[in-house]
Amino acid sequence: MRATAADEGRIxxxxxxxxxxxxxSHPGRHNALxxxxxxxxxxxxxxxxxxPSVRVLVIRGQGGAFAAGTDITQFxxxxxGEQGLEYEQRVGAILDSLLKLGIPVIAAVDGPAVGAGLAIAACSDVVIASESSTFGVPIARTVGNCIPPVVLRRLQARMGQGRTMAMLLAAALLPAGEAQKAGFVxxxxxxxxxxxxxxxxxxxxxxxAPVTIAALKEMDRxxxxxxxxxxxxxxxxxxxxADFQEGVAAFTEHRTPRWKGH
Known part of the structure; x- marks a missing residue:
């Protein structure tokens, strides 16, 4: 039986x-993608x-979860193995697009951010979380697949190599407070x-200032x-x-800058 639109989820x-x-938005599956x-x-x-009129991107989940990974039923x-590699390359291209956005990206995590959900949060610039949020990639005790280098590198950069590897090898979930202490949240x-x-x-x-934000993000990448x-x-x-000239002028004139984005 073919999945309905609701079963397939939406953005x-x-x-x-x-x-x-x-x-x-994927009701009933904790927003699994x-x-x-x-x-x-x-x-x-x-x-x-x-x-260019979009100045900030917020990524969030619906209904008490951020995203519980990829919908495993699809696997x-x-x-x-080639099908798995094709899947990882497909997701990797999306994460690369996310990393290359020249505007701030906020992951607003309320609930579990697991697997692909954690990868999306890791490729955002700033993560804020509710107290009940959890983070992890428990694939070593669930699906038995692996994560690609870009995700592992990003996780290690955001929460440290030791903590990242312990989380992955133990297939553990980090509570929000611990993720904050690690520097991820x-x-x-x-x-x-x-x-x-x-x-x-x-x-x-x-x-x-859009020019400054884009430069900072590209420098970080x-x-x-x-x-x-x-x-x-x-x-x-x-x-x-022109934004630099405007910023200097606004500072000396004691007014709010009018950024143009160029």
């Missing part, structure tokens, strides 16, 4: 001025990258404060790939931008 988009919320959801997420990221059709907040905290943070980020990466081109772009 919902909610626009609030310069802030775009991408909502992972399906092939359809991956396709829609890839499309949403492409549209975001092409729209039942896999009969060869920026802030842990109570449920009743979650929406207000997210709104305040995303609004503040939407008011920052380069340094994770090569600790000796050169950033002279990014410095030249910032100092040569």
């Amino acid at each position: 919902l988009l909610e626009r609030r001025g310069p802030i775009l919320q991408v909502v992972l 399906t092939w359809r959801m991956y396709d829609e997420l890839a499309e949403a990221l492409a549209q975001t990258a092409a729209d 039942s059709s896999f009969t060869t 920026y802030k842990v907040v109570a449920h009743e404060e979650f929406e207000a905290t997210l709104s305040k943070l995303s609004t503040r980020m939407s008011q920052t 380069r340094l994770q790939e090569d600790p000796a990466a050169n950033g002279d081109d990014l410095l030249l772009e910032c100092y040569g931008s």
Whole structure:
């Protein structure tokens, strides 16, 4: 029997001025991602990258979960290692698009962020979490697959090599507080404060200089790939931008800058 649209899950988009919320929605499966959801997420990221009016991207789940990995029922059709490799490459391309976005990306985690859900959070810039959130990739005791180098490198950079490997090898889940201590989560907040905290943070980020934000993100991405990466081109772009001139003028005139994004 063919899956219905509801069974396949959806990616919902909610626009609030310069802030775009991408909502992972798969009712009944803790927002586990399906092939359809991956396709829609890839499309949403492409549209975001092409729209300069979007200043902040928020990724969140629906109904008490961020994302419980990939929907494992889809793996039942896999009969060869090549199919698994193709899947990882497909997800890897989406994560790469997420990492290359030139705007702040906030992962708003309320509930489990597991497997692919953790990978998406790891490839975001800032993670805020509710007190009940958990993080992990327990594949060593569940599915028996593996994660690709880009995800492992990102996890090690965000929470340390020792803690990352212990989490993976023990197939353990980290509570929000421990993930914060590791440096993976920026802030842990109570449920009743979650929406207000997210709104305040995303609004503040939407008011920052776009050229500076894009340069900082690209610098971070380069340094994770090569600790000796050169950033002279990014410095030249910032100092040569109209936004830099506007920032200096606004500072000396004691007013709020009017950023143009170039």
